Amino acid sequence: MRKTALLIAAAAMFGLGSIVSVQAAEGHIVIQRQPWSFAGPFGTFDRAQLQRGYRIYKDVCAACHAMKLVSFRNLAQPGGPGFSEAQAKTVAAGFQITDGPNDKGEMFERPGRLSDHFPSPDPNEQAARARFNGAYPPDLSVIAKARGVEAGLPRGLIDIITQYQEGGPDYLYALLTGYGKPPAGETIGDTQHWNRAFPGHRISMPPPLSDGQVEYTDGTPATVDQYARDVAAFLMWAAEPHMEARKRIGFQVMIFLLIFAGLAYYTKKKVWADLH
Amino acid sequence: MSHSDFQPKNPALQWIERRLPIFSMMHGSFISYPVPRNLNYWWTFGGILAFMLVVQIITGIVLVMHYTPTTAEAFDSVEKIMRDVNFGWLLRYIHANGASMFFLAVYIHIFRGLYYGSYKEPREVLWILGVIIFVLMMAAAFMGYVLPWGQMSFWAATVITNLFTAIPGVGKAITQLLWGGYSVDQPTLQRFFALHYLLPFMIAGVVGLHIWALHHVGQGNPAGIDVKSDRDTMPFTPYATVKDNFALICFMVVFAWFVFYIPNYLGHPDNYIPANPLQTPPHIVPEWYFLPFYAILRAIPNKLMGVVALFSAILVLAFLPWLDTSKVRSARFRPLYKQFFWVLVAVCIGLGYLGAKPAEGAYVIIARILTAYYFLHFLVILPVLGYFETPKPLPKSISEPVLGKSGAASGIGARAPEKN
Numbered sequence: 145m146r147k148t149a150l151l152i153a154a155a156a157m158f159g160l161g162s163i164v165s166v167q168a169a170e171g172h173i174v175i176q177r178q179p180w181s182f183a184g185p186f187g188t189f190d191r192a193q194l195q196r197g198y199r200i201y202k203d204v205c206a207a208c209h210a211m212k213l214v215s216f217r218n219l220a221q222p223g224g225p226g227f228s229e230a231q232a233k234t235v236a237a238g239f240q241i242t243d244g245p246n247d248k249g250e251m252f253e254r255p256g257r258l259s260d261h262f263p264s265p266d267p268n269e270q271a272a273r274a275r276f277n278g279a280y281p282p283d284l285s286v287i288a289k290a291r292g293v294e295a296g297l298p299r300g301l302i303d304i305i306t307q308y309q310e311g312g313p314d315y316l317y318a319l320l321t322g323y324g325k326p327p328a329g330e331t332i333g334d335t336q337h338w339n340r341a342f343p344g345h346r347i348s349m350p351p352p353l354s355d356g357q358v359e360y361t362d363g364t365p366a367t368v369d370q371y372a373r374d375v376a377a378f379l380m381w382a383a384e385p386h387m388e389a390r391k392r393i394g395f396q397v398m399i400f401l402l403i404f405a406g407l408a409y410y411t412k413k414k415v416w417a418d419l420h
Numbered sequence: 421m422s423h424s425d426f427q428p429k430n431p432a433l434q435w436i437e438r439r440l441p442i443f444s445m446m447h448g449s450f451i452s453y454p455v456p457r458n459l460n461y462w463w464t465f466g467g468i469l470a471f472m473l474v475v476q477i478i479t480g481i482v483l484v485m486h487y488t489p490t491t492a493e494a495f496d497s498v499e500k501i502m503r504d505v506n507f508g509w510l511l512r513y514i515h516a517n518g519a520s521m522f523f524l525a526v527y528i529h530i531f532r533g534l535y536y537g538s539y540k541e542p543r544e545v546l547w548i549l550g551v552i553i554f555v556l557m558m559a560a561a562f563m564g565y566v567l568p569w570g571q572m573s574f575w576a577a578t579v580i581t582n583l584f585t586a587i588p589g590v591g592k593a594i595t596q597l598l599w600g601g602y603s604v605d606q607p608t609l610q611r612f613f614a615l616h617y618l619l620p621f622m623i624a625g626v627v628g629l630h631i632w633a634l635h636h637v638g639q640g641n642p643a644g645i646d647v648k649s650d651r652d653t654m655p656f657t658p659y660a661t662v663k664d665n666f667a668l669i670c671f672m673v674v675f676a677w678f679v680f681y682i683p684n685y686l687g688h689p690d691n692y693i694p695a696n697p698l699q700t701p702p703h704i705v706p707e708w709y710f711l712p713f714y715a716i717l718r719a720i721p722n723k724l725m726g727v728v729a730l731f732s733a734i735l736v737l738a739f740l741p742w743l744d745t746s747k748v749r750s751a752r753f754r755p756l757y758k759q760f761f762w763v764l765v766a767v768c769i770g771l772g773y774l775g776a777k778p779a780e781g782a783y784v785i786i787a788r789i790l791t792a793y794y795f796l797h798f799l800v801i802l803p804v805l806g807y808f809e810t811p812k813p814l815p816k817s818i819s820e821p822v823l824g825k826s827g828a829a830s831g832i833g834a835r836a837p838e839k840n
Contacts (some may be wrong), residue, residue: 149722161678185681200472213496213499213503216452218503239833282693285499286495286499286692287692289689289692290689290690290692290693292688292689297773303682303683303685306584306684307680307682308679308682309681309683309684309685311689312689322470343702365578371796383504383692386502386503386509390509390680390683391515391680391681393680394676394679394680394681395680397676397680398673398676398677398680401672401673402673403668404669405666405669405670405673408665408666408669409666411662411665411666412663412665412666415658415659416659416662419654419659420458
């Protein structure tokens with residue numbers, strides 16, 4: 145009886161799903177899923193990739209985008225790009241930080257320290273909008289978690305089992321490699337650019353990457369595709385700097401809980417044995 | 421309330437016991453308390469819910485030590501917890517996913533009650549206390565979701581508080597009282613923070629009453645028949661304790677899966693965008709556990725009636741003991757009700773799916789049909805079914821199907837097993 149009811153329910157759900165999916169098909173943007181070293185239960189960041197991604201961020205993104213929640217010291221923390229403390233100090237010293245007021249009551253500039261956050265390219269949102277025809281380049285600190293890909297059903301449910309959490313970097317990669325000419329019949333404004341992945345397709349950010357723009361010293365191909373992967377991975381780390389620790393501890397917790405559950409099950413069986 | 425003539429052996433404890441009988445009360449409630457021997461694993465969710473409440477309160481108190489309830493700093497202070505507080509990411513992910521697990525457990529607990537008729541005489545008050553806990557949980561979860569002050573926080577707060585403007589006459593005044601001004605802003609965030617801290621303790625209080633009522637009338641059971649003798653029961657400890665323990669650990673595996681591997685799966689990416697009153701997100705979606713009710717709200721074209729339907733959908737549960745006219749408790753012995761129960765489950769899941777979709781075209785039409793069915797189930801089907809349904813014969817006692825007629829002699833009864 146329960147089985148028939150479940151069958152009815154399942155049939156109703158699929159019927160519902162198919163009516164609804166026809167509707168959703170219009171205007172749908174497909175974001176391809178990419179392979180990431182940090183995906184899955186044992187995923188870790190590729191240090192070299194994070195370092196390359198940091199270079200893209202610093203040489204390209206940072207001209208317009210802030211990343212104010214990330215500190216220089218984070219670069220040397222475990223589970224990150226793997227800079228040594230000395231290297232992170234050098235990176236920090238390359239930035240001028242406004243500090244103060246000093247004992248004369250004045251603000252002053254000084255080289256960055258490990259404890260400083262990445263300085264923002266514009267003093268405030270209004271200044272940024274004035275610089276970019278009214279558009280505001282968003283802060284990149286948590287951008288990899290602030291963007292996502294809607295999976296729909298049933299894939300969205302399968303993602304629970306496969307632990308898909310990489311919608312953010314997938315979207316960022318698709319966006320950075322998604323520039324092109326608008327299709328026939330579509331018009332765009334003077335300060336807009338056509339992008340396959342961007343919702344509405346009209347994006348104010350000009351194509352930020354071009355082949356050979358940033359020189360890689362480790363022999364990695366200097367292509368837009370590679371740049372986009374590297375900076376998306378870097379931004380995922382910036383958004384979730386404790387991800388490696390999380391997955392490592394998660395595995396330990398799982399092992400503990402499964403053994404505990406086994407013991408609890410046999411305890412229960414033993415205790416209940418004298419009931420029947 | 422006491423099921424125990426327990427006396428502590430230690431003289432100091434005896435001294436206290438004579439003045440405050442707390443030890444015999446604890447013994448009566450959690451050791452010798454008689455539990456029907458036929459309970460299945462659906463009955464373990466009460467204990468799981470108690471555990472979740474404690475988890476939420478403990479992680480919440482620690483999070484408050486690092487959180488700043490101002491519109492300028494709330495978002496960044498949450499990120500500071502994620503980045504700089506020792507194991508702050510763990511605390512926050514436990515708390516955020518804990519809310520979802522709490523609702524997952526409470527929905528299983530509620531549907532368990534619906535299936536086995538747990539709301540029927542003499543458990544009406546126990547059931548209504550449960551509905552009150554559910555409403556308090558929803559309020560607490562909603563206000564908690566506002567605190568990180570992301571885009572979804574802000575716009576969920578705007579949409580939900582605006583519902584109250586639909587109330588004729590006093591609607592505007594109530595909404596401004598909730599806001600502490602003329603829009604969702606600093607005073608709103610600050611009072612939601614205060615209330616979010618208060619509500620869990622109110623929940624804990626009502627949970628106390630819920631458990632008190634439970635221990636007074638005794639637990640229901642899958643057969644839905646009353647306990648008739650000691651043979652039908654077993655002592656809470658060790659039998660129910662070890663079983664609850666195993667179920668809780670299994671539940672924690674699911675919980676840990678979300679916390680450690682897919683901590684943002686149940687959240688919305690937009691809530692990692694700081695709140696911006698000038699920019700409405702394309703789709704404002706509540707957390708998954710509110711989706712069925714959100715679908716009901718949007719299914720009704722009239723704002724006031726939509727709000728009435730939303731609140732009625734919750735409040736109708738409180739009247740369930742009188743809406744269900746059948747004398748038989750368990751769906752096991754109600755062949756028709758059992759089918760309607762599973763249809764209701766499918767309808768609720770369908771409403772949840774529609775709540776996540778934009779309110780347009782076919783979605784709205786299906787949402788209206790499912791909403792109508794939801795109310796039809798409680799207001800028409802349940803009252804009528806009691807008169808037309810022929811229940812299957814009930815077993816004579818709880819122990820009969822388990823032990824058989826001869827097995828009754830094994831005589832565990834409501835006494836703890838003796839130690840060897």
